[in-house]
Amino acid sequence: MNNAIIIGQYVPGNSLVHRLDPRMKITIIFLFVIFVFFANNVLSYSILTSFAIITTAITKIPFRFILKGLTPVWFLIIFTFLLHLIVTKEGIILFDILGFKVYSGALIQGFAISLRFFLLILITSLLTLTTTPIEITDAIEDILHPLKKIKFPVHELALMMSISLRFIPTLLQETDKISKAQASRGVDFRTGPIRDRIKAVVPLLVPLFVSAFKRAEELAMAMEARGYQGGEGRTKLRELKIRKLDIYVFLVFLLVIAGMFYTRNY
Amino acid sequence: MREKFIEFRNVSFRYGDNEPWVLKNVSFDIYKDEWVAIIGHNGSGKSTIAKLMNGLLYPQEGEIIINGLPVNDKHVWEIRKFVGMVFQNPDNQFVGTTVQDDVAFGMENRGVPREEMILRIEEVLKAVRMEEYRLTEPHRLSGGQKQRAAIAGVLAIKPEVLILDEATAMLDPRGRKEIMQTVAEIQQQSEISLITITHDLQEVVKAERVIVMNNGKVWDEAKPREIFAKKDELRKIGLDVPFVAVLADELIQNGIMIKNEPLDHDEILEELWTLHSKM
C-alpha cells in the first residue's frame, strides 16, 4: 500500500526541471505566482501559459497524469468560470438563455480568471512533482536561514520535517498492520453506519499513538547516542549548489517575465 | 594483560528514588579489541548497562570509566565520540530518509567535513555489504538491512567500542545471521572492542568472554564454552539453552564420551566423528 501513496506526489526523473536547485525552483514559482496577476491581455496570458506548458513538457511527466492529479481543482476552476458568467455584466450581450443574459465581458473575464487559477495550480504542483520532499526541506531550511538571527529554530524545523518524512511510510505500514489485526477481531471501520465506523477508529488510533510515542522516545535516545547536540557545529552531507544551469534557467525566466510586461500594453 | 577500555566499579543504578535497584554493585572490565557478550534474561539490566556506557544514564553509586575518562556530564560528549551503539528496534534509530543520509547522521553531528563523509560512507557501506542500497529509503529495507545501515552509521564515526543491544532480537533468522556475520567480520578486521548484548545463548559462541547478568547482578563471567557447560543453572535464571548443548548432554548421559563442550553443529559433528573413527 505504501508504494501507492507517494508523499507530495514526487515523480522520479532526470529532466532539466528535476535537476534544478530546489531553491531556484521555489524562487521561480514564487515570482511566477506574483506575475500571473499582472497579465492583462491575450498576448501576456499566452506567454505565461506557454511558459507553464513548456516547463511541464520538459519534466517529461505525462500531461494526463498531471491533469488527473488536479481533479479536485477542476471543480473550483469551472465554478469560478460560471460565477463570472453570472455576476459580470460588461460588454455586449452574446446570447440569452431562457432570459439569462451572458455578456461578452463575463465570458472573457471568466476565462481569464480560470486560466490564471489553472496556471497557479499547475506551476506550483510542478514543484512537488519534480522535487523530493527532502530537497524541499533542505531548500526551506536554506531560505529561512536568515531568520536564525532572530532565534527562529530553522534547523530544528527542518529536522522535524525530515524526520516526519522519514516516518510517514513507517507509520502508514503500521496503520495498515493494526487495521488488519483489528479487522481480524471483527472491528471494521471501512463499512457500516458512520457512528460505528467512528467508534471502530478508536482501537486503531490508540495503539498507533502509543507506538508513535514509544518510537519518538527511542529515536530521541538513539539520536543522542549518535552524538546529536542540536544544529551548532553540524556539517551536512546533502548540499545545495546553484550551478550555471540554474542561472541560465533563471535568465530565461526573467526574459519570459519581461516579455509578459512588454506585451501588457498591446 | 591488555589495556582496560571500560571499567564498571561497584555500579548501582535505579530509575528513580522509589524504584527498585536495577543494577546492584556491578563490576567488570572490558579490554581493548576484545569481544564480550553480555547475556541475561529480560529485565536483568542489560540495556541499562549499555545506556550507562554511553552516558545516556548515570549511576547513583559507583563509577564507570571509559578510555580513562569517568562518565559524567563533563565528558559525555567526548565519550560518545568513541562509543558507538546499535539498538534493538531497527526502525526507531533510523533518522535519515535514505541509507546514506542515515549513515551520515553521526558524522554530521560531529562536524566531519562533507568530502570526508562521502569517502567514509562508501567505506562503511562496503564493510556491511550495503553499497547497493546507498539511496534506498528505510521502508524499502528489511530489518537486517536497517540494522546493517545502523552499524555502518556507527562505524563511520570510527568508534573504539561498538555496543549492540539486542540488535538481532527483532530480526528473522536470516537477518540475525547477516548481522552476526557482519559483526564477526568487523571484529576481525578492525581493532575495535565489541560488546554484544543478547538473551540468546546461541549468539555468544563467537565472543571471547561472556558476562551473565541475573536480576541486576553479575552472575558469572567466563568463556563461552564454560558458560555452555552450566546448562541447568542457565535454565534456572531464565535462559534458553541451545539445542546443541542439550544434545551433547543427552549423549553424555547415554554413555557417549564428549570431551569438549560443543558450541555449534560443526563442533558436535567433529566430536562424534572423531569418536567414531577411534572405535
Ligand SMILES: Nc1ncnc2c1ncn2[C@@H]1O[C@H](COP(=O)(O)OP(=O)(O)O)[C@@H](O)[C@H]1O
Ligand atoms: N525507563 C525506565 N524507567 C523505569 N524502569 C525501567 C526503565 N527502563 C527499564 N526499566 C526497568 O529496569 C529493569 C532492567 O531493564 P533493562 O535494562 O531494559 O533490562 P534488559 O535489557 O536486560 O531486558 C527492568 O525491570 C525494567 O522494567
Ligand SMILES: [Mg+2]
Ligand atoms: Mg534490553
